[in-house]
Amino acid sequence: MPVAIKVDFLSEAYFSELSEQYDQIRSEHQKWYIFDTSKAIASHAILTHMMNDLVENQKLLNGHKQFDLFFETFDQHVKQLPSLTEEIHYFRNELNRYGDAPEQLEEMIKLVACGKWQLFSARYHRYEVSEYDAAYNVKFISSNGRFEAVYHAETGQMVNDPVNMGTYNYAPGSIHPWKYYQHHKYDKVPWKNWGNTNQISYKEITKKQSRHSSTEQKKSTEELHNLSKNKMSDSQKCR
Structure with missing residues (x-):
């Protein structure tokens, strides 16, 4: 599910919109069943968007004031998944470069x-x-x-x-x-x-x-x- 965010990458508004998009996607997929997959669906969409944004703006994250918040947000959504996809697993190598x-x-x-x-x-x-x-x-x-x-x-x-x-x-x-x-x-x-x-x-x-x-x-x-x-x-x- 695509996430539509038009504000600047890593701006305060960027993280606010990620949160809003997460809530919106989750609301659209939330079921009143024992096994509710809405969190995973919403988090996967957010992670896909964040991965694409980072690949397109690789140098911007280094030294940025929102550096820690980016990783905290990313990891938070990873932990909403029941399991990792192969793509997200291998993306850890991209993230590790920022250490x-x-x-x-x-x-x-x-x-x-x-x-x-x-x-x-x-x-x-x-x-x-x-x-x-x-x-x-x-x-x-x-x-x-x-x-x-x-x-x-x-x-x-x-x-x-x-x-x-x-x-x-x-x-x-x-x-x-x-x-x-x-x-x-x-x-x-x-x-x-x-x-x-x-x-x-x-x-x-x-x-x-x-x-x-x-x-x-x-x-x-x-x-x-x-x-x-x-x-x-x-x-x-x-x-």
């Missing part, structure tokens, strides 16, 4: 020291590839839990291949049961259905040998933890 993760691991460690990113387990980002030893892959997640970045600790370069790349989280993980469930539903299950990109499936990825828990991986991760701690203890300025 502003540096290309170099050294710069990322500085951001970790400032509390802007956190070091996380890279267990599912250490599958063997021919180009490098995945045992040295390390993963970071932004402080809001949305954006991910994977680096190779030996080269210091960001990892972007479809096997081990970092992706955007529609529902950041948590030990809280409901948030954990949402992360599983909107991030993990779609990954298992379609992989990170259409270049290689989840089954093909997981058939590869994992370098997680290898001697090289444990040593590399420990060294990175120590380096991060040292950076945190430095009296550096955080912007």
Whole structure:
């Protein structure tokens, strides 16, 4: 169902009209049944419109005052869906570009020291590839839990291949049961259905040998933890 919004992308009126359009579409499809699909229909229409708007205005979102509101609104509508479509799943790669993760691991460690990113387990980002030893892959997640970045600790370069790349989280993980469930539903299950990109499936990825828990991986991760701690203890300025 098409959404008709004529105001400027990312303006305050834009988000107001998204909300109004959502209510209108939901009202048109609302049924007084046990299984009411109106929320999903309306949210899918809003998401389709937002995806098209972002693709047509890719540079406008960076540094915009409504940056956070865009992602909050997008994620909110994702969570109204009973399940993700393949298109919305792969769109997370478009969204993850806005995490502003540096290309170099050294710069990322500085951001970790400032509390802007956190070091996380890279267990599912250490599958063997021919180009490098995945045992040295390390993963970071932004402080809001949305954006991910994977680096190779030996080269210091960001990892972007479809096997081990970092992706955007529609529902950041948590030990809280409901948030954990949402992360599983909107991030993990779609990954298992379609992989990170259409270049290689989840089954093909997981058939590869994992370098997680290898001697090289444990040593590399420990060294990175120590380096991060040292950076945190430095009296550096955080912007």
